[in-house]
Amino acid sequence: MALLQVKTESGMIEGLTGWNQAVGLFRGIPYAKAPVGNLRWKAPEPVEPWEGVLKAYNWGPISYQERRASEGGGDLIGEEFYCVEWPRSEDCLYLNVWTPAKSANEKLPVGVYLHGGGYAQGYGHLNCYDGEGFAKRGIVTVTLNHRLGIFGYLAHPELTAEDEHHTSGNYGMLDIIEALKWVKKNISAFGGDPDQITVFGQSGGGGKSVMMLTTPLTDGIVKGAIMQSGGGVDMTRGELHLKEAEENGKKVIDFMGYASVDEARKASPEELLKKIREYCDNNPLKMMGLFGPNADGYVFPKHWNRLVQSGEFKDVPTMIGCTAQEFVADKFIAGGSFKLPDREKAFADGERDLGDGEAYLRAIKYDTDPEYAAKMYSGYVRTYAMYAADIAFSESQIANGHKPAYQYYLTLVPPTAETAHHSAEHQYVFQTLTKSKRPYAGRDWDLSNQLADYWANFIKYGNPNGDGLPQWTPYTADCKQVMDIDYNLHMIDLPTNDLIELQLALDLK
Structure with missing residues (x-):
């Protein structure tokens, strides 16, 4: 019989049976x-x-955030994942647990999923994150909400001055860490093993997962990590440190017209979001990227990219990967098109991201093959940056003598999709194909079983392999291959080109 009542350190909790009773x-x-x-x-x-x-019995409120359009003019992300306008609140520090345990003494492995949406959107009970697929494979599964945007990542000199650790701006990270501490203390009541906790996540959740590997505040808690379409070592995005984050936060608060942080604390969340829109000229991309974690010397002794490069993080089993066309323009992303800029703008992009505008122009064949260059700007630039970041992570594991990573490269184009796009793996990995509008067929269900087994095996054993599954070899100095996730699962040599090599060289510098 399903475990429906547990005693935690804070009190008794009663749950419900899932769809799987x-x-x-x-x-x-x-x-x-x-x-x-x-x-x-x-x-x-x-x-x-x-x-x-x-x-x-009910989901907790989602972090206060911008709504994502789900109807009429919305993109597939909105239509697929943000179908319900759940209540928003700053009171959002809640988590959810799926357990197959019948008693509290089963010591089952634990998977804690960190949601995507960058650092500005998302929530833990998104329709495709249902934990039953993992639970039926013997895993206690946890999802959670945490602070986002200005509520989770505002740094400011006044906030740093009042903090006992002389830091600010990493509140969303500290929320996740607090949730992991809660899991460590309480998950045994749900039949979980507090000594076998794996974090995993996609997109922004992939980044959050690598951060949970690198922060010393999770030492003794995190025993494995899976990073999907995020994480890795991506130096093209630069490094945000506390001082710069404070300066950015001060500009925002000054623009909003508040005389102090204390005055801003009295503002309603609606008012803060309204002023953020004004600050960003109603540009959704600017709003998504305005706030994020910073290397503050406390949560992160150094920037997480540097910690991975130097091997100064937990030597635990890892799995990492991305899709072959993450951000390539199609109907998955609203707007769906990218234009090739003039040479001056393209050169400036290369200088900003890679420190070498001319090398960048050569890599994308700007002067010799305009059609190829336009293809790069259709979304392959960011896709290849993410892919290079994954390779850099795997290479760093080798260089630092850490356990080798299991790496994948998803080339699968789901039914009705045009590309192997960002988030394409969600419904397969979580076995939530029925929660999508896509017309999945028999082979999709078979693939979902295989991918769910790979992920579950990794959470259980630190190794995705198991009976009946195509062999997945780790990325090592002697075997630099990745798992090609398509209907035909198989290992492949690393796909590469001049742009990938240029970005990889930066990530490994």
Whole structure:
């Protein structure tokens, strides 16, 4: 019988059965105090105990964020993933648990999934993140919400001055760390093994996963990590440190017209988002990229890219990969088209991202093959940066004597899609094909079983291989191959070109 009532350090919790009635589902469990009022822009504080039995029947509110269009003019991300306008709140520090355990003493492996959406959007109960597929494979699965955007990543000199660790701007990271501490302390009540916790995530969640590997604040907690379409070592994005993050935050607060951070704390979340829109000229991309984590000397002793390059992070099993056409223009992304800029702008892009404009122009064949250059600008530039970041991570594992990574490269074009796009693997890995609008067929279901098995095996054993699955070899100095995820799963040599090599050289510098 599914485990439906557990006793945590904070009190009793009662859940429901999932759609699969052998699985216990606990929704909306608070893992920290609500970060509201004077707790806005402060590190999370432990959740307070409650009396009686907490009825964990409903999802917790999602972090206060911009809504993503889901109808009429929306892109496929909105239509596929953001179908419901869930309640938003700064009171968002809640997590969800799926468990197949029948008792608290089973010591099952634990997978903690970190949602995508960069550092500005997303939530842990997105329709494709259902944990039952992993639960039926013997894994206690956890998803969570945490602070985003200005609420999770505003750095400011006044905030740094009031903080005991002389840091600011990493509140969303600290939320995730607090959630992992909660899992470590309480997951045994759900039949989980607190000594076998793997973090995994996609897109922004992939970045968050590598950050959980590199922060010393998760030492003794994280025993494995899977990074999907995010993470790795991407030096094309630069490095944000505390001082710069403080300066950026001060510009925002000054623009908003607040005399101090304390005055800004009194503003409503609606007012803050309205002023963010004004600051970013209503540009969604600017709003998505305005705030993010920084290398503050406390949560991150150095920038996480540098920590990976030098091997100063947890030597645990890792899996990493991306899709073959992450950001290539198609109907998956609203707008869906990228124009080849003039030579001056393209040169400036190369100088900014790679420190060498002319080498960049040569790599994309700007002067010799305009059609190829236009293809690069259709989204391959960012796709190849992500792919090179994955290779750089795997190479760093070898160089530092760490456990070799298992790397994949997804070339699968799902039904009705035009490309092997960003987020294409979600429904396969989580076995949530029925929650998509796509007309998946029999082979898709078979592939979903295989990918769910790979991911589950990794969470259990630190190795994706298992009976009946095509052999997946780790990325080593003697075998630099990756798993090609398509209907025909097989190992391939690393695809490469001049742009990938140029970006890889930067990532490994």
